Amino acid sequence: MVQNQAKYEKVINYIKENILKGDWPIGSKIPSQRKLAELFGVNRSTIVTALEELKADGLLEGVMGKGTIVVNNTWTLLATSPPPDWNETASSNLTKATQLGSVEGSEEHQDHFIQLSKGELAQDIFPTDHMQQVMMRLAGSLEPFGYEEPKGFLPLREAISEYMNRQGTEVSPSSILIVSGALQGLQLISAGLLYRGSTILLEKPSYLYSLQVFQSAGMKLLGLPMDDQGMNAAAIKKHYENEQSILYTIPCFHNPTGILMTEERRRELLNVCEQLRLPIIEDDIYRELWIDGPPPPSLKSLDQHGHVLYLGSLSKTLSPGLRIGWIAGPEQVIDRLADIKRQTDYGSSSLSQRVAAEWISSGLYENHLSFVREQLEKRRTKAMQILDDYMKDLAEWNVPAGGFLIWLKLKVKIPYKELYSKAYQQGILLNPGSIYTEESVPAIRLSYGYASMEDFEKGIKQLREIILKNR
Template sequence: MSTNLAKYEKVMNYIKKAISSGEWPIGSKIPSQRKLAELLSVNRSTIVTALEELKIEGLIEGVMGKGTMVVNNTWTLLAASPPSWDESAPFSAPKPLPAPVLETDGVKAPEHFIELSKGELAQDIFPTDNMQQVMMRLAQSLEPFGYEEPKGYLPLRKAISDYMRKQGTDITPASILIVSGAIQGLQLISAGLLHKGSTVFLEKPSYLYSLHTFQSAGMNLSGLPMDEEGLRADALLKKAMAGPASVLYTIPCFHNPTGILMSEARRKELLDVCAEKRLPVIEDDIYRELWIDSPPPPTLQSLDVNGHVLYIGSFSKTLTPGLRIGWIAGSEQVIERLAEIKKQTDYGSSSLSQLVAAEWISSGLYEQHLSFVRKELKKRRTAALHALDEHMSDLAEWDIPAGGFLIWLRMKEGIQLKDIYSKAYRAGLSLNVGSIYTGESVQAIRLSYGYASIEEFEQGIRKLRQIILEDN
């Protein structure tokens, strides 16, 4: 028995290697059972067993009149041959984030801070009345909580499936995993699919440089340049050709920290490169619904025909970060793998939070809330741009974001930001310096106009100007 098992596993590994190397690309027909049996010196029954297992894993598929075809070669392949827990060490202690100079130098913290750093919506945008109504409705029919199934509360997954279908992504509830926010989604991907020493391609600057999720799992970050349309596809192609590739991580909608919205043309260019180089993609789309001027282009996942894209969504930026509910959407085989890893770590996201999220989406309240959020963000963006024009136009440059709540403030030549964080702290101003998004020194600041009031934002920009002028 063990000998037979080893034989069909040998056949499976041979086929997986041929697929991952590109020798057998997506859409190609694999050799017949007889040829494979002769090539690998095994019985046809062993070949049949191996092929059936590979079909279950989603790598190959029998097509009427054509034979057995390769149908996947990225995430499904990674899920079929996952890293060991020892190798990936996914939850080792992360590198510490750059710490502010708080009271370590003897400076007393100001009583009040103007928050220009928080990547979340203001408390007065939080839908208190509607949330109370939702909680009251749920309380009337509340039953004892138990552990949800590994993929998450089914009515919530159905609601998200319907919601994503409206966005143009045809995804079934079975292909959705509920997670405790987007960060846990990234942790599960690094733990369950990627191998130590892998390279993660990403925009530079990027949120991941401040998060350190993948570095903590033993992976390397490789930054790529952006332009006004988003991550440059030519740079990705050049980098992918230069060395071993692993995965592309991208924030195509209202990118953190730059606020850039990736164009539809650029999205298609990136997918073409990823198809050519068999590069799986993590699409972090948590800002998508925060559009202000017009809806963003279709998701990468909806444009993808090769199964290369894993999609991450969340309610943290649109509803409330305290709900701690996000999701991953991908092929069912990959979601099964990630659900198994999640089950081993936390037995499932909060049942109450999942009930609340399901009620918000299915009742239509979520879309109503998003309409209100967009109007509020438009007011705040207008005021933020006015404040910057009045107080920073001679010191910095910036782009007008089409959505989200972030502005990447780039200092003009000759303007330095030495010790800007600690100086701002002493002045009662909280902001994020650009270096935490690049891994190196950069003369830029990430500003958020989503949290501070309009009046406070203007006060904060005036303070920032004064601080910069003191050293320049």
């Protein structure tokens, strides 16, 4: 099988190369299956499979009475080759995550699935009525809008500044850059401030492992252990490598473990980073989703010397569809990032920025957050009960103090790939723990924020059965 696989790939590469070099121009007939089989010393079935793949890719086409001909030799050829300049980890992760359909924003036509892991609030938490109100109000006072200021719509930056100040993190509007979600924030930081070969220290597991943003730019992820207080700050010194390192952390309701970093740990972390001159990215997009009580102060608010770049977002609290997030940090840094942002997409949607500004400055956002917290508390209670009912003997988990993520650590040994594909066949979508590390880990990221609690129960019950059958 391995040998067949290798031969099959040889055939594919041979054909692609001949097309690329122009030896087989568009419209030309490629050699017969018999000849190709002879050339490579393989069965005709191997050739047929290879040709089928190239046809599906849009490079070849079977034409009645003419045999197989070349139909494309430029963009499609580029698009079916490995991504240029990406390291292997990054492109294999991309494929992995895409195939599993398990990354935020990737679920096309998956309405019929039970989403046990989706990192988004349920549609019944979406504030349709108030969103309508905001849009009507905005329409009523609409003025022409064009390209925005490089840092984003000023009234939105002012609203965010006031909002963060009330939360105890003092940030001026000129120290804020509006971005199209926190992911874009990371992209901009990667493109504008970091070097290829930089090391990113981070929690292990971490959401960041599921992204290509740093890895595709040639950076190395170095995971540090966590306990129930958050990232192990003492471990940083041991792992710290060089002046080009930075640290990435999700201190509030960490993705994927749900852990809330304690105030003591935050101070310790900041202290260590200051000593090592290690810049920090604080991804704080879950902060507002507290259930048991407001989280400790942000790292940014404790930071006296501009060590922290802060990421905020409306995606997890209001709607990911707005694509509104922000970076707060030293003004010189924000200026640089604004420049890069302008060179990337000329700024975020004016409409989204106006809608977001209206939500925050009117106070509707804060009201909505109270509602979200109530909903999450109810859902958490129910989810814990369901897990107690069906998973006690099979897994361990944390009770998150906020957010909607549960890190379900399985106590039984089972073949994980089979687990996920069986679940998928039964209409259950799961994010395997391995997306969030570099290794295979016996864990699943669950979310009680998206599926209805009836679906959640149904899904967990089915999951139990799959585990029992396959262990």
